Amino acid sequence: MISISFPDGHVREFEDGVTPLEVAASISEGLARNVLGASINDAAWDLTRPIHQDSSIVLHTWDSSEGKATFWHSSAHLLAEALEALYPGVQFGIGPAIDQGFYYDVDLGDHSLSVDELPKIEAKMKELAQHKSVFTRQAVSKSEAIRFFTDKGDDYKLELIDELEDGTITFYQQGNFTDLCRGPHLPDTSKIKAIKLMSVAGAYWRGDEKRKQMTRIYGVTFPKQKMLTEHLALLEEARKRDHRKLGTELELFMFSEKVGAGLPIWLPKGTALRTRLEDYLKDEQLRRGYKPVITPHIGKKDLYVTSGHYEKYGEDSFQPIQTPRENEEFFLKPMNCPHHCEVFGHKPRSYRDLPVRIAEFGTVYRYEQSGELHGLTRVRSFTVDDAHIFCTPDQLKDEFLDVLDLTMHVIKKLSFENFTAQVSLRDPENKSKYIGSDENWEKAEAMIQEAAAEVGLDTVVELGEAAFYGPKLDFMVKDALGRSWQLGTIQVDYNLPERFQLEYIGSDNEAHRPIMIHRAPFGSMERFIGVLIEHTGGKFPLWLSPEQFAILPISDQFQSYAEDVKGQLFAAGLRGYIDGRTESIGRKIRDTELKKVPYMLIVGEKEAGTGTVGVRKQGEGDQGSMPVEDFAELLKGLL
């Protein structure tokens, strides 16, 4: 007998060799039916794999991420089995579960797979799932594993095996398909009831663009058809919130083929929104002692040689602009920091003047590869709500904490509750990618983690995500389709002050090197607003909304009363317009609803006679009528 302990603490005795599935069955029939995977002593475990020692157990159902991962990983194997049946000779890379499903990277030789073939593969998967093929786990020696895939002719698997320890290698087989795999898997394929292959994409083998590009097939599966239907409906809803679609519909911004790809053009409504966001941060920064500056959009090549940007990105930037006579070379600025370093350095600085906080909404231009461009979230020209803080080592922590406070303030103000704080450190395997001494890097990296811990911020650490001059604390937010974007960022930098030979005179009358903090709470106005559009679905908070109200006269006769109301509301500091078209009230309401103007004010005979407005809230309908001044107060209370 062995004893097995459960997450709630209680312990029960079972026969030696009991399987998690049997354990589940001993609890309830329903659990046995719904369980998808298990963890034994925190290690992933197949439901049908015997347990031979005293253990702790966690049973995973669909409601847990482990349960879903097991389900989707098994689905990837099912996809592979179908592909092997339909495309003999296909070679397999990797096929993991991901956030919303799974994929498998395959090499189909000369055949280029088109989306039209997906239904056929889907059908094959369904057919194979119904065979109720059992997933069998088999430990194999490294030489056996190599022999198997050599015979099969799968170079990718051989490369993977090459990196594995002998004695740790397992195969999983279901039906006629055998794969190198760590597991775990479902007991059999029959649980996979609903299958949808989503898309086909290219993906470099092992993520290396110098290696072969494989075909990646994305799919998602569910234990019930209804869940798939709901999932697809949810995706459809998310597409409606796509900022590229809403941005066009609400006339916030546009792109023009003539102006150029990745160069957003802000339309009046988008500009109104963006300006309000900028003004809000500018005010906040003034209160916190930032000094706004304005610097040019280009800078001499030498500036970027000094900063190190030229060496790092010179080839991958927009190429220099040359003056016609002198052949001087200027680059469009890809960052504001070199300019700001010059601002700091323009006069002698005393320790008494520090910290110096130089702020600028600076527009920068970066060459992004054509395939990378994406609405407002990945563009070639964007405006950073940038500032650079130059301080003494003693001040660093406090300055960092103040920046953190400001960033959290912004995130809260815009209700981005679901962010991830990511500590982006350098890749210890590849230090040559970065400038500066190990000592400075270590100091900076330690400081960021310390400060984050101090304010109780939950962070995830990512190695290799640092900027080339320093580590970062990045705030990541997901878009409507679940893609993660970096918004706010705080970076500690010991290196640029050195490269620019920046100094201040300390109380000891000696020259010292300041430390620099780069920070941008929004990150980029473009990306921030792109993500904001998706979060709000275009229904912006009242203080940001380009129009706060629309006055809808029932007929022409009430035009002058409408003007009257508008005058009163303008006087109260609110903004809006009159829809004076000769249209039915139903029509005006519909159009205004679609424009997502927060409040509609219906004015007709009743209202004109009593000095009131009929208030209708966007998306919520009629709110009854109230005196104009009450409405003004109501709105001001909401700002």
Next chain:
RNA sequence: GCCGAUGUAGCUCAGCUGGUAGAGCAGCUGAUUUGUAAUCAGCUGGUCGGGGGUUCGAGUCCCUCCAUCGGCUCCA
């Protein structure tokens, strides 16, 4: 940049195996003066993404460039 797909009026889309473009909405004009999500009628509007080719004839086929979409790689 790479793999795959798409590109027809301002927007959403139709256009079969090649025979020289069509709808709804928007816009304009007129009528309607309207009470909480589309009043009616008429009209305008497209070098079918650009260029090249095949063909008697190309929105439909081929090449190429551009842009967009889904990914990969990259992201100071």
